[in-house]
Amino acid sequence: MKNVLRHSADVLVIGGGIAGLMTALYLAEDGADVVLLEAGELGAQASGANAGSIHLQLQYPEFVTYGESWARAYAPCLRFLSQSLDLWQGLSANVNEPLGVKLAGGLVVARTEAQMQAIVAKARIEAEAGVEVQVLTADDLRQIAPYLAPEAIGGGFCSREGKANPLRTTPAIAAAALRAGASIHSHTPVTGLEATPQGYVATTRGGRIAARRVVNAAGASAGKIAAMLGLTLNIDGFPLQVTVTEPVAELIPHLVYSAAGKLSLKQVANGGLVIGGGWPARVRPDGDLVTDPRSLTGNMAMAAGVVPAAGRARALRSWTAWVNGTPDWRPILGEAPGLPGFFLALFPWVGFSAGPMTARVTADLVLGRPPALSLRGVSVLAD
Numbered sequence: 001m002k003n004v005l006r007h008s009a010d011v012l013v014i015g016g017g018i019a020g021l022m023t024a025l026y027l028a029e030d031g032a033d034v035v036l037l038e039a040g041e042l043g044a045q046a047s048g049a050n051a052g053s054i055h056l057q058l059q060y061p062e063f064v065t066y067g068e069s070w071a072r073a074y075a076p077c078l079r080f081l082s083q084s085l086d087l088w089q090g091l092s093a094n095v096n097e098p099l100g101v102k103l104a105g106g107l108v109v110a111r112t113e114a115q116m117q118a119i120v121a122k123a124r125i126e127a128e129a130g131v132e133v134q135v136l137t138a139d140d141l142r143q144i145a146p147y148l149a150p151e152a153i154g155g156g157f158c159s160r161e162g163k164a165n166p167l168r169t170t171p172a173i174a175a176a177a178l179r180a181g182a183s184i185h186s187h188t189p190v191t192g193l194e195a196t197p198q199g200y201v202a203t204t205r206g207g208r209i210a211a212r213r214v215v216n217a218a219g220a221s222a223g224k225i226a227a228m229l230g231l232t233l234n235i236d237g238f239p240l241q242v243t244v245t246e247p248v249a250e251l252i253p254h255l256v257y258s259a260a261g262k263l264s265l266k267q268v269a270n271g272g273l274v275i276g277g278g279w280p281a282r283v284r285p286d287g288d289l290v291t292d293p294r295s296l297t298g299n300m301a302m303a304a305g306v307v308p309a310a311g312r313a314r315a316l317r318s319w320t321a322w323v324n325g326t327p328d329w330r331p332i333l334g335e336a337p338g339l340p341g342f343f344l345a346l347f348p349w350v351g352f353s354a355g356p357m358t359a360r361v362t363a364d365l366v367l368g369r370p371p372a373l374s375l376r377g378v379s380v381l382a383d
């Protein structure tokens with residue numbers, strides 16, 4: 001890491017999670033003069049603390065909560081996620097490090113006919129968006145997922161979903177960005193940002209830096225950065241927790257979800273089961289996060305109901321982090337209205353999966369090119 005902050009850069013990226021680091025990587029690969037500032041450690045917020053699911057299909061709990069009209073409005077984002085998965089497939093080779101990317105498929109497991117009907121309705125909308133989700137019978141499930149509880153009566157299988165290792169991903173991308181020529185400063189929070197006739201000037205403890213263009217990739221804190229320029233963003237932080245169990249015998253190749261409630265379950269390389277799915281952590285009065293024991297027991301019970309082996313494994317560790325969330329789940333991507341040269345790189349809730357494509361389109365826009373995928377219907381800025 002270079003410690004002395006320069007006075008100017010062509011592009012300033014704020015935030016060293018997957019969105020900011022990959023944007024810096026793509027920009028530097030294209031020869032741009034880019035400086036990235038990160039408030040703490042690189043990848044230490046959501047991008048390093050997430051559950052490592054690589055999602056594509058519509059999330060079942062949101063589908064049943066918000067309904068088909070929400071799903072149709074969100075459906076263009078599936079094309080975005082699909083292209084992000086294409087980028088994930090080549091990412092280990094691009095950054096020259098194994099990132100634990102395994103796309104063996106994601107399975108929503110049903111126990112009731114009503115849940116099966118919702119899976120069928122969801123698959124229809126997914127198919128319209130070009131994402132294939134196979135509807136499976138109980139017999140199909142026994143064939144491909146013999147580790148499931150006998151109560152499972154069927155499910156929805158998206159063969160392209162899977163997992164990656166978040167702990168490996170952001171350091172590897174940061175190293176690749178440095179090799180490509182980006183300057184990266186951790187422990188350098190941006191405390192002020194103002195527009196100037198030439199672009200923008202950011203204030204940090206280490207001095208001020210001027211840049212012609214700025215990328216706001218500050219995740220759950222992106223609203224605070226935007227507010228420095230008088231822009232209000234409908235994005236916030238929501239406290240989540242995830243748990244990993246002791247290692248168990250190799251059993252589960254898939255990303256497993258439940259139609260009975262919030263669950264994501266996967267087996268990682270050392271045999272541990274990583275169990276999450278959007279269970280809330282607790283916010284202490286001082287603003288720090290702690291695990292909520294009710295979420296831990298609820299999440300583990302949900303896992304054990306779908307995969308009995310999860311009920312026999314002991315939980316080793318739970319951890320917490322703020323996820324970046326928008327109310328309708330849609331991302332905020334593109335140049336901010338009224339602020340030329342100020343770009344937003346904000347993909348909520350499943351931003352690890354969407355990280356590579358978030359960075360690709362942001363780098364394209366910063367470089368003045370048409371984005372790799374049209375943002376119409378995807379970004380709330382392009383409606």
Ligand SMILES: Cc1cc2nc3c(=O)[nH]c(=O)nc-3n(C[C@H](O)[C@H](O)[C@H](O)COP(=O)(O)OP(=O)(O)OC[C@H]3O[C@@H](n4cnc5c(N)ncnc54)[C@H](O)[C@@H]3O)c2cc1C
Nearest residue numbers: 015017018019039047050051052053190219350351352353
């Ligand atoms: C517990 C949990 C589990 C999750 N599971 C999954 C999953 O399985 N699959 C999936 O796809 N997604 C998952 N997500 C969501 C996903 O992790 C995020 O959407 C994604 O990582 C967001 O990436 P980002 O780079 O936009 O933000 P972040 O990773 O949060 O990075 C933003 C960075 O900006 C920095 N920053 C903030 N303010 C400033 C400032 N003033 N100056 C400089 N830097 C600043 C922060 O320190 C941070 O490092 C999960 C999230 C959580 C919290």
